[in-house]
Amino acid sequence: MKRLSLLLALILASLSLVSCEYGLWEFLYHGETVQTRAENLTELNDAGTSALVSHLNSKASSGTYKFLVITDIHFGKPNKDRRDEDLYEWLDSNGSGIDFCVNLGDTADHGLPSELDNMAPLESAIKTRCPNFPAATKIYNILGNHDLYNSGWTGWKEKMYPNTSFYHFKTNGMSYYFLDSGSATLGKPQYNRLKKAFASDPLPKIVMTHYPVYADSSTVLGYFTMQNSEESSALISLFAQYNVILVLDGHTHKYFKADLGKFVEFNTPSLVDNVKWSVVTVNEAAKTASAELVAGKRAR
Numbered sequence: 001m002k003r004l005s006l007l008l009a010l011i012l013a014s015l016s017l018v019s020c021e022y023g024l025w026e027f028l029y030h031g032e033t034v035q036t037r038a039e040n041l042t043e044l045n046d047a048g049t050s051a052l053v054s055h056l057n058s059k060a061s062s063g064t065y066k067f068l069v070i071t072d073i074h075f076g077k078p079n080k081d082r083r084d085e086d087l088y089e090w091l092d093s094n095g096s097g098i099d100f101c102v103n104l105g106d107t108a109d110h111g112l113p114s115e116l117d118n119m120a121p122l123e124s125a126i127k128t129r130c131p132n133f134p135a136a137t138k139i140y141n142i143l144g145n146h147d148l149y150n151s152g153w154t155g156w157k158e159k160m161y162p163n164t165s166f167y168h169f170k171t172n173g174m175s176y177y178f179l180d181s182g183s184a185t186l187g188k189p190q191y192n193r194l195k196k197a198f199a200s201d202p203l204p205k206i207v208m209t210h211y212p213v214y215a216d217s218s219t220v221l222g223y224f225t226m227q228n229s230e231e232s233s234a235l236i237s238l239f240a241q242y243n244v245i246l247v248l249d250g251h252t253h254k255y256f257k258a259d260l261g262k263f264v265e266f267n268t269p270s271l272v273d274n275v276k277w278s279v280v281t282v283n284e285a286a287k288t289a290s291a292e293l294v295a296g297k298r299a300r
Helices: 003-013 024-028 047-060 084-097 119-128 146-151 151-160 187-199 220-224 229-241
Strands: 065-070 098-102 168-170 177-178 203-209 245-250 256-259 264-265 276-283 287-295
Touching: 047 065, 047 168, 065 084, 065 229, 084 119, 084 276, 098 119, 146 151, 187 229, 229 245, 245 276, 245 287
Parallel strands: 065 098, 177 203, 203 245, 245 264
Antiparallel strands: 065 276, 168 177, 256 264, 276 287
């Protein structure tokens, strides 16, 4: 019994030190299950997405387009000196090349609605600096594990566009899928719905998820992937089979890029902890998408 207690204490102590402060909060505060949250794959057809799709189709017909990727914003993180202005300064010089933006999760540090309220001014600051961003289009958000703390799912789905955690949209030449991995798993129902959607969608695909699907086993990042190795293997096979070309994720607060043959997995570090973000360039004619890491001038 003493050995078991010591082991549990060591596990809890180690978890409290790693990325995303993955400690007691993770064990004590959960939202609804992923099976409840992701019971349907929503196809977005609102005014903002329709405007974006028209805009991207127009740009793709004559060249490429780009989108911004931010993640692990952690509004409300204690004793954290934010450097969001580094992103704004970069956008002042580069925002004319950005057509939309994706946020890969952990917007709130403690899952509180008051923390999520900070997303509106951040979104406004980004859109102001990106003149190609369609006026009605919003930032596309996915759910992170921190967003679920303190029963955060209720506030997240009310405040965070598109108010669902499992969704997709498509242009003439590319499909975008946003997954709910906030509980470190997709769960079998979500996986099966995703597989069914993939099977009827021949377009090349870009997939967004908070938790990484794969990480080199020689690094500590293996700890931060989805925790069911069978599920991870099944997802990698699914992505390879159904023309996924790029997987974008966060959570680790570290940069890594894994070439898995049929697709690349690209992990973007934290906006608040690392002062970094990514830009993805899409060429629909060539059926390619590539991500590039960008560091703010005060990157950590």
